[in-house]
Amino acid sequence: MVKLESISPKHRNTFACQLLQVCVLITIGLMVGVNRGVAQLKDFEVPDFQDDRLASLLKGSEARDLGEEKWQLTDMRLEFYRYPEGKQELEFAVEAPQCTFDAHKQVAYSEGQLKVQSQDGNIKVEGTGFLWDQEKGYLTISNRVSTLLKPQASSEQVAPKQPPEEESSGPPVAITAESFHYDLNTGGIVYRKDVTALKSGQFKLSCRVLRAPRSHPSAPVQTIIAEENVIIQSQDPTQIWEIRGEKAVYETEKGRDQLSVSKNPRWQAQGHSGQAERLDLFPTKHVFIARDGGSMQLIAMSRMATETQTRRPAESENPIVISFLECRFSPGQVVFKGNVDAHQLNRLKLVCKELTGYLSESFQVTRLIAEQQAQIQLQENQTLSKAVGDRIVYFFNDQGEEELDITGDPTWTTTQPDGQSFSGSGDRLLVHVNREQFSSLGNAIVRLTPTAEDTEAVDSGTVNQEITIKAGEAHLESVNARFAGDVSVQHRDWRLSADRIALTLADQPPRIRSGLATGAVILDHFGNRPSRHSDAAANQVPSGFWGMSTDEDTSWILHCEWLRLTNPGAGYSNESVEAKNNVRMIQTGSESSCGHLIYQVNHQKLRMEENPVVTRADGIRTVGEWDTVFILDRRAGRFREIGRSKTYISAQALRQFSPDTATNP
16 A cells, blocks of 8 residues: 655645645655656555644546656545534545546546545536546536435535435435536536436426536535526426526525526416416426516306306306416416506406415416405406405306405496496395396495497487496396385486395386385475576475375375386386385375375376375365275376375365365365
């Protein structure tokens, strides 16, 4: 055995200088052997000591002189040591079956195999054909490079040594490439040409250049940088995705993996795709965050279909496109922030400050929650609906039908193909899009607005005027509307209030075909009521039969507990009112009461049943029994009764009574 003492280089702590020491010592040893007539050395060791501690040790089974200051080493092994807590440990080893050392050029090279491995097994490198530059401190492997990197703790948190199977917090990263470049001064690694990095069960990365920078040779590898035509693919069969960009940075620290892709990153996955300025991916958690602005395409769930049914082709070809400042995607959920704009061609438009999307197992959108200044626009069967609120929930129910839940001072407008519209507000708005159903809960206000043409034609006899309805809650479905809680309906010709009101709308709203009101009903029908300040109103006195005025005032007020309206509004020949239970009617100074009343408004014909009572403005009062019927034709000035009744005449009426103008009932 030949044993040589080492020299003391200037920078003896670097891997490059340590290897330089070894090569110099080999050269010295071989020259000594040659000078003594020995052409070959066997079983030799070259130790290197620093501060009285063994820093490195070169072992070789054979060293042979090739001439011209070149030497061939066989079974080379170079070991490096460290001393945590004063205890010697092997840190790193380089092995090669053989290599050639050029003492003049200070380089070592070989066309054969090379193996580099750390003692803890966290770094393993193999390749074919290598070159070591002593002066520059570079190690290059030129062909078929393979590397295995295992996650490591940071240098500040060195844990006690554990068995290899317990040291890693996750699967290792396997790297292959055409070439490998190692900076022995800093420990930095560079791979080039057809580079791939595979982390089993997580991702596969391919690029043209991959770097693993380190601050010094003993520092853990915590960052890997991929550049030029970077492609990252999922290796988890349950999470299929692909990311492309020009640069990606993989970092691992304290067991956490992160990939950051920049320079125009874009991705494609099950049910969604997109692009952004920067993309951060957390493979172990299946989470990625798109930053600094971008857009994403999501597949909307099929309308009128359950999640288990197959999406219609038309739906997949018309995705929801969302632009954002930041997006966080995790299994089953995606959150967009900052001036979010989501739209689906000829279908949906949604803007807000923050949008949360929930996805089915097949990555279809099942729910969207828009918050902060949210606005939505939906089109269904040529009907356009718009809504505004602080929070809008757009989702699919169990039948696969679209619904909206809007809160935060919501307002809404629905415009039909003919131009007529519904609009309103409330504390909460529920919309069933496919069925065109609307529910406004809490302080509901609903407006039924005619077309512009109808509004302009009012003077020519058209009576389609805006109708405003206020209630505790409102429900609209097709041509039906239901209201509850202090309901008030305001029309140009009448005003109706009740505890509950149900309306049936005409085929072309806002005309009301019929209505049913219950509980504390008050109907104020304006008719052709003169102005309070007009001469007609000032000089009006009871005249005609039973004090019924023959002027143009056709207004009246009705109180009851149950009311049915048919075609309400002046101008309809079949407008009628039916009232029940404690009916009380006030009309041009006269007052009537009964249990059941039917009034044909335009014909001004009134039928009263069940204890009818009529009190004229001059005090004459006629009282009928239960089965008595009063019939008043206000326009003709006629009064007819069927059954028994009693008439009470006041003194004032007697003084005004004239045989020439009245007939004894």
